Amino acid sequence: xxxxxxxxxxxxxxxxxxxxxxxxxxxxxxxxxxxxxxxxxxxxxxxxxxxxxxxxxxxxxxxxxxxxxxxxxxxxxxxxxxxxxxxxxxxxxxxx
Amino acid sequence: xxxxxxxxxxxxxxxxxxxxxxxxxxxxxxxxxxxxxxxxxxxxxxxxxxxxxxxxxxxxxxxxxxxxxxxxxxxxxxxxxxxxxxxxxxxxxxxxxxxxxxxxxxxxxxxxxxxxxxxxxxxxxxxxxxxxxxxxxxxxxxxxxxxxxxxxxxxxxxxxxxxxxxxxxxxxxxxxxxxxxxxxxxxxxxxxxxxxxxxxxxxxxxxxxxxxxxxxxxxxxxxx
Numbered sequence: 001x002x003x004x005x006x007x008x009x010x011x012x013x014x015x016x017x018x019x020x021x022x023x024x025x026x027x028x029x030x031x032x033x034x035x036x037x038x039x040x041x042x043x044x045x046x047x048x049x050x051x052x053x054x055x056x057x058x059x060x061x062x063x064x065x066x067x068x069x070x071x072x073x074x075x076x077x078x079x080x081x082x083x084x085x086x087x088x089x090x091x092x093x094x095x096x
Numbered sequence: 097x098x099x100x101x102x103x104x105x106x107x108x109x110x111x112x113x114x115x116x117x118x119x120x121x122x123x124x125x126x127x128x129x130x131x132x133x134x135x136x137x138x139x140x141x142x143x144x145x146x147x148x149x150x151x152x153x154x155x156x157x158x159x160x161x162x163x164x165x166x167x168x169x170x171x172x173x174x175x176x177x178x179x180x181x182x183x184x185x186x187x188x189x190x191x192x193x194x195x196x197x198x199x200x201x202x203x204x205x206x207x208x209x210x211x212x213x214x215x216x217x218x219x220x221x222x223x224x225x226x227x228x229x230x231x232x233x234x235x236x237x238x239x240x241x242x243x244x245x246x247x248x249x250x251x252x253x254x255x256x257x258x259x260x261x262x263x264x265x266x267x268x269x270x271x272x273x274x275x276x277x278x279x280x281x282x283x284x285x286x287x288x289x290x291x292x293x294x295x296x297x298x299x300x301x302x303x304x305x306x307x308x309x310x311x312x313x314x315x316x317x318x319x320x
Contacts (some may be wrong), residue, residue, distance in 0.1 A: 025152045035273075037157075040265065052192075054193055054195030
């Protein structure tokens with residue numbers, strides 16, 4: 001088992017905090033751009049079409065954002081775990 | 097603070113890629129050599145946690161919002177090299193899978209949020225003795241965001257000057273606006289990071305005592 005009980009509890013806690021935090025995000029901050037976006041807006045800079053079209057986005061309502069957040073959470077978690085496991089295996093093979 | 101495609105001058109983008117590839121490559125190399133098994137779950141859960149935390153913007157007034165970057169948090173918990181690997185992984189997934197941040201600007205985004213965030217956050221945090229850890233955490237997180245935003249403002253101004261106005265934003269708009277917004281966003285970052293570190297200090301002190309992947313002292317290098 002890669003993740004022990006302590007980390008499983010932490011994951012559940014983070015997902016729960018995310019689900020609650022998203023409520024406040026949609027209530028208070030959703031329409032507002034971040035610091036860089038506001039700077040671009042104030043300089044009358046129009047964002048160009050992006051050169052790469054990503055397969056997913058963060059979603060524009062609570063449930064879509066919640067699902068996309070969990071999808072992203074799992075992808076990031078697995079990427080780091082698989083990378084670290086791969087590197088450890090490589091080390092073990094080299095040591096043997 | 098995710099820079100989109102088409103905002104920066106290609107030469108500035110290229111410089112960002114070169115710096116990011118060198119520093120991130122070195123960080124991966126150091127991480128691969130010194131990573132311990134017990135650090136792996138923390139790295140993975142922290143990376144995933146920062147990813148979702150970055151999705152939650154908080155209002156800072158004046159119709160503007162900000163979100164946690166998490167670079168100082170990752171650097172304080174894992175050390176700056178492992179922290180940078182965590183933030184880079186998040187930025188790559190945000191860009192390639194969710195379209196957050198331009199693919200051509202990935203180098204600059206890694207430089208501003210990852211490299212500057214992790215190393216500035218770590219160094220400021222380390223200036224303070226352990227008993228002033230909360231102050232170090234708060235100021236380290238604030239400085240990580242503020243200096244990162246200053247770097248972004250300089251890149252915007254450079255892009256504007258080099259391209260004769262085709263790319264970027266003039267210095268007199270970019271610098272005061274970016275710094276004005278991020279001086280406040282950094283305070284949010286500071287409170288969130290200090291809150292998380294204080295919570296972990298109370299509930300899981302062993303996490304804070306885990307070895308950090310950081311710079312070796314000259315003595316350690318000589319022993320090696």
